[in-house]
Amino acid sequence: MCALKTTKIGLIGLGLMGKPMARNLRNSGANVIVFNRSLPALKELESEGFTTAHSPAEVASKVEMVICMVSNTPAVESVLLGDSGVVHGIREGSIVIDMGTTEVQATRGFAKIFNQESVGYVDAPVSGGEIGAIDGTLSIMVGASESDMKRVEPVLNALGKQVTHIGEIGCGQIAKAANQIIVGLTIGAVSEAFALAQHGGANLEQVWKALSGGFAGSRILEVHGRRMIEDNFRPGGTATTQKKDLNQALDFASAIGIDLPSTQLCHDLYDNLVQRGEGGLDHSALFRLYSK
Numbered sequence: 001m002c003a004l005k006t007t008k009i010g011l012i013g014l015g016l017m018g019k020p021m022a023r024n025l026r027n028s029g030a031n032v033i034v035f036n037r038s039l040p041a042l043k044e045l046e047s048e049g050f051t052t053a054h055s056p057a058e059v060a061s062k063v064e065m066v067i068c069m070v071s072n073t074p075a076v077e078s079v080l081l082g083d084s085g086v087v088h089g090i091r092e093g094s095i096v097i098d099m100g101t102t103e104v105q106a107t108r109g110f111a112k113i114f115n116q117e118s119v120g121y122v123d124a125p126v127s128g129g130e131i132g133a134i135d136g137t138l139s140i141m142v143g144a145s146e147s148d149m150k151r152v153e154p155v156l157n158a159l160g161k162q163v164t165h166i167g168e169i170g171c172g173q174i175a176k177a178a179n180q181i182i183v184g185l186t187i188g189a190v191s192e193a194f195a196l197a198q199h200g201g202a203n204l205e206q207v208w209k210a211l212s213g214g215f216a217g218s219r220i221l222e223v224h225g226r227r228m229i230e231d232n233f234r235p236g237g238t239a240t241t242q243k244k245d246l247n248q249a250l251d252f253a254s255a256i257g258i259d260l261p262s263t264q265l266c267h268d269l270y271d272n273l274v275q276r277g278e279g280g281l282d283h284s285a286l287f288r289l290y291s292k
Contacts (some may be wrong), residue, residue, distance in 0.1 A: 057089030194289030
């Protein structure tokens with residue numbers, strides 16, 4: 001309960017993931033200061049007794065660790081390096097933890113800037129969605145030096161059930177890109193399998209039950225297959241975010257000289273869904289491209 005007692009942590013970004021993460025940090029004993037660009041989420045946590053700040057720089061000036069949990073690479077850059085960004089308030093010896101899904105090369109560039117200021121930098125993207133963030137059962141993929149990893153491990157353990165040190169800076173983001181390829185392609189596979197069953201006249205509930213007990217069983221089939229059956233696409237992770245993550249994986253693949261044709265096809269399917277105006281739905285809504 002008090003594993004992080006006396007630890008001062010800033011958390012920037014109070015979306016689907018950030019809010020429950022802030023609560024879990026506080027429940028572990030940390031003194032948490034939060035910031036969010038839009039006011040409703042900030043006011044919500046303020047009403048729960050959280051200390052709030054007016055800017056990322058203010059957060060950084062008051063804590064020893066800053067967690068960034070925002071939507072994409074430009075947002076990370078703005079939070080870290082913008083006019084009121086973390087870099088303008090952070091103190092020597094502090095550490096920045098980016099837990100969003102950020103481009104690999106950008107991550108390494110951000111780390112270099114902060115390291116020059118004698119500030120540690122860790123990339124620690126997560127898998128598990130909103131459910132995992134609420135339950136504190138996220139899988140966390142970490143890119144960090146050995147010394148920084150030791151410092152942040154107790155914090156990450158408060159947020160996830162599996163914390164894996166992948167390697168040096170950027171390696172967490174590489175692992176997350178691999179994760180998102182598997183997630184996206186598997187959602188696509190379940191969508192097409194369910195479309196075949198549905199259009200062929202089979203009962204989807206029974207198909208889901210049968211597949212779940214065999215070699216096709218997976219967490220994606222369990223959770224997102226159920227969403228497809230119930231037509232419940234309240235977002236735990238949005239289609240727009242999935243498309244963005246696949247695009248980042250493709251860009252990194254291009255940079256290192258490999259082709260990922262299946263990933264490209266999956267990206268294009270998600271682009272189709274987003275273009276239909278359904279990007280704000282859960283990424284399992286890919287099934288809507290196929291369903292009756």
